[in-house]
Amino acid sequence: MALTLAEKIFKSHLRDEPFPGTKVLDIDVVMCHEITTPIAINDLVARGKDRVFDPDKIKVVIDHVTPAKDTKTAQQGKILRDWVRRHGIKNFFDIGRNGVCHALFPEQGFIRPGNTVIMGDSHTCTHGAFGAFAAGIGTTDLEVGILKGVCAFREPRTIRINVSGVVPEGVYAKDIILRIIKELTVKGATDSIIEFQGPVVKKMSMESRMTLCNMAIEAGGTSGICMPDRTTVDYLWPFIRSRYADKKAATADFQKWRSDPGCNYARVIDIDITDMEPQVTVGYKPDEVRNVSDVAGTAVDQVYIGSCTNGRLEDLKIAAQYLKGRTISPDVRGIVSPATPKIFRDADRMGIIRIFMDAGFCVTNPTCGACLGMSNGVLAPGEVCASTTNRNFNGRMGKGGMVHLMSPAVAAVTALEGKITDPRHYRREKLR
Amino acid sequence: MKSFGGKVLFLDRSDINTDEIIPAKYLTEISKEALKPHMLEDLKDFDLDAPETREARVIVSRANFGCGSSREHAPWVFEMNEINVVIAQSFSRIFRQNMFNCGMLAIELPEDAISKLFQHNDGTAEITVDFRNDTITISSGRGSETVPYQITKFDKALVEAGGWVDFADAKY
Numbered sequence: 001m002a003l004t005l006a007e008k009i010f011k012s013h014l015r016d017e018p019f020p021g022t023k024v025l026d027i028d029v030v031m032c033h034e035i036t037t038p039i040a041i042n043d044l045v046a047r048g049k050d051r052v053f054d055p056d057k058i059k060v061v062i063d064h065v066t067p068a069k070d071t072k073t074a075q076q077g078k079i080l081r082d083w084v085r086r087h088g089i090k091n092f093f094d095i096g097r098n099g100v101c102h103a104l105f106p107e108q109g110f111i112r113p114g115n116t117v118i119m120g121d122s123h124t125c126t127h128g129a130f131g132a133f134a135a136g137i138g139t140t141d142l143e144v145g146i147l148k149g150v151c152a153f154r155e156p157r158t159i160r161i162n163v164s165g166v167v168p169e170g171v172y173a174k175d176i177i178l179r180i181i182k183e184l185t186v187k188g189a190t191d192s193i194i195e196f197q198g199p200v201v202k203k204m205s206m207e208s209r210m211t212l213c214n215m216a217i218e219a220g221g222t223s224g225i226c227m228p229d230r231t232t233v234d235y236l237w238p239f240i241r242s243r244y245a246d247k248k249a250a251t252a253d254f255q256k257w258r259s260d261p262g263c264n265y266a267r268v269i270d271i272d273i274t275d276m277e278p279q280v281t282v283g284y285k286p287d288e289v290r291n292v293s294d295v296a297g298t299a300v301d302q303v304y305i306g307s308c309t310n311g312r313l314e315d316l317k318i319a320a321q322y323l324k325g326r327t328i329s330p331d332v333r334g335i336v337s338p339a340t341p342k343i344f345r346d347a348d349r350m351g352i353i354r355i356f357m358d359a360g361f362c363v364t365n366p367t368c369g370a371c372l373g374m375s376n377g378v379l380a381p382g383e384v385c386a387s388t389t390n391r392n393f394n395g396r397m398g399k400g401g402m403v404h405l406m407s408p409a410v411a412a413v414t415a416l417e418g419k420i421t422d423p424r425h426y427r428r429e430k431l432r
Numbered sequence: 433m434k435s436f437g438g439k440v441l442f443l444d445r446s447d448i449n450t451d452e453i454i455p456a457k458y459l460t461e462i463s464k465e466a467l468k469p470h471m472l473e474d475l476k477d478f479d480l481d482a483p484e485t486r487e488a489r490v491i492v493s494r495a496n497f498g499c500g501s502s503r504e505h506a507p508w509v510f511e512m513n514e515i516n517v518v519i520a521q522s523f524s525r526i527f528r529q530n531m532f533n534c535g536m537l538a539i540e541l542p543e544d545a546i547s548k549l550f551q552h553n554d555g556t557a558e559i560t561v562d563f564r565n566d567t568i569t570i571s572s573g574r575g576s577e578t579v580p581y582q583i584t585k586f587d588k589a590l591v592e593a594g595g596w597v598d599f600a601d602a603k604y
């Protein structure tokens with residue numbers, strides 16, 4: 001029978017079906033951060049069940065507020081540290097080695113095609129870029145994941161998106177996913193997996209695929225998913241080289257984690273991006289998306305480049321191409337947060353950090369920070385932020401603030417002008 | 433099992449997200465009790481201190497309720513305010529599962545049934561839940577009516593078990 005990739009993963013990981021349509025899956029990777037995990041730990045302790053199903057399958061990071069900003073966030077970190085030590089969890093990333101979870105864990109090679117991945121974080125869908133089933137879950141599901149290594153899901157439905165056409169100047173993965181969310185609406189993919197296919201996705205880097213999958217949840221999707229291929233192999237090669245004769249063999253092996261021809265999709269959407277403009281959100285919902293030319297001129301107070309959506313090296317490179325040799329508007333606060341220490345180091349080596357600083361940006365340590373309005377750039381009421389993050393909810397980056405979501409390219413030129421600006425009017429400079 | 437039913441708080445909007453239900457700045461709390469005063473704090477034009485808010489035991493809302501973040505703090509802040517039932521046209525997956533995982537009820541009803549419930553929004557509406565027979569009854573100054581609902585067998589079992597931790601620990 002022809003199966004979708006998600007169906008294959010469900011089939012291979014099925015532990016139990018307690019009721020028709022309810023699939024309890026074995027989980028390969030349980031990821032934890034300091035915001036949603038401490039309450040799970042405390043509850044397990046209170047229940048007398050302070051155990052972990054497999055310390056090697058649990059990956060832990062402190063990333064949302066780091067360094068701790070007050071006593072409460074310090075306590076959250078402490079609960080996590082004590083727990084990690086108590087259970088011999090080796091993969092723990094604390095300050096100095098920590099970064100935004102959905103950038104850090106892939107970079108560490110933790111996610112492989114065909115994996116099941118859960119985390120108490122809605123943007124866990126990012127990891128579907130590797131051909132995995134990766135779902136955000138709440139604290140109770142996390143608790144059970146930690147304790148038993150299982151999680152329950154409904155039968156998966158898959159929405160396939162074919163992205164085709166010529167990628168226009170100034171258009172990046174972020175613009176494409178915003179365009180897709182506009183089409184699907186914020187609830188169009190509820191209880192579904194969004195499969196990204198088509199020639200444009202095929203040519204994309206892993207970073208761009210992660211940007212696509214990252215925002216699947218903004219359309220309500222359970223997971224994003226991409227077909228593993230040579231690009232996936234190249235990215236994972238340092239971690240898998242001992243298991244394969246060469247990259248060709250690895251690519252052939254990964255073929256088993258692809259949707260079969262003739263499999264059953266709940267919906268298929270074709271999108272040709274040839275005539276697409278860069279995209280920007282307005283309002284408080286991620287499906288309120290406009291062409292940049294329709295919102296150009298909107299004044300902003302802050303520009304934020306970072307997060308699990310667009311804080312990777314590729315994103316910083318794109319922004320730097322527009323910023324090189326220029327300085328940002330004196331009316332704007334520019335903040336850039338490289339998503340992991342490796343990204344920071346690579347960007348530094350390539351002169352990108354210098355370009356940001358010369359342009360007048362503040363460079364922060366790797367953290368979620370301003371993305372969820374907890375630290376490192378919270379907005380005042382009435383302020384407007386141009387942001388490469390994934391959520392423009394009311395109050396997201398600070399009570400009474402307004403967030404416009406956009407690509408690193410639009411964010412960079414917006415910083416230069418102090419108002420939302422079309423990057424296609426700018427020349428991109430070569431980085432050395 | 434939790435107790436279900438009581439005075440109704442109507443939230444007449446679609447896509448109410450978890451940031452509106454409980455803003456991220458309170459996620460540094462490590463006890464559920466501390467969340468209590470901040471329920472629905474970032475929901476625009478919403479009076480947190482109105483008596484119908486404080487006395488509410490059931491929420492009735494529109495489509496895609498609880499979208500956004502995975503934070504279970506959203507069901508918890510309802511639980512701490514003694515609201516154990518949310519009735520909506522649809523839910524986001526994570527919020528819906530979090531409700532059942534906590535032994536709470538997330539009931540989906542078709543659009544016309546939700547509209548009927550909204551017609552009872554006269555400040556006196558109360559809802560009772562017949563969990564065994566899968567029906568809710570709304571009564572207000574406008575009269576009273578009973579509406580059947582459907583939840584999955586799994587979700588029903590979670591409510592009966594008092595949540596997913598005990599269910600899973602006994603079984604796996």
Ligand code: SF4
Binds near residue numbers: 390
């Ligand atoms: S960067 Fe933002 S969206 Fe991503 S995990 Fe951190 S808080 Fe969540």
